Amino acid sequence: MDYIATFFSHFGSIRFQQQCAARGWQATMRPVPRDLSSSCGTCVYFSTTELPPVSELLTPELEQIVQRNADGYVELFRVDD
Numbered sequence: 001m002d003y004i005a006t007f008f009s010h011f012g013s014i015r016f017q018q019q020c021a022a023r024g025w026q027a028t029m030r031p032v033p034r035d036l037s038s039s040c041g042t043c044v045y046f047s048t049t050e051l052p053p054v055s056e057l058l059t060p061e062l063e064q065i066v067q068r069n070a071d072g073y074v075e076l077f078r079v080d081d
Contacts, residue, residue: 002068003051003076006032006043012061013042019057020046035073036066051076 007013013029020027027046036043054065054077066073 001049001051002045002047003065004033004036004043004045004068004073005057005065006036006063007040007061008063009061010040010042012059013040013044016057016059016062017044017046019059020044023048033073036064 005013005016007016017027017029025046025048027044029042029044032041032043057065062077062079064078065076067076
């Protein structure tokens with residue numbers, strides 16, 4: 001499955017990409033798609049066969065996690081405003 005994580009800071013996206021790599025997931029930093037909002041403009045596209053509970057992925061910088069599908073995006077997690 002393909003996912004996108006957005007962040008409040010560029011540092012957060014760098015740290016999350018490193019965490020994904022440590023888990024053995026394919027992960028790349030890219031500009032945030034226009035359909036998604038982000039405070040810093042950088043997101044991480046990542047792929048995994050099984051997404052762990054979001055609580056295991058939370059960082060202070062994480063804004064949202066969405067799943068990419070043929071129809072667009074499905075929001076899986078968003079920080080409460």
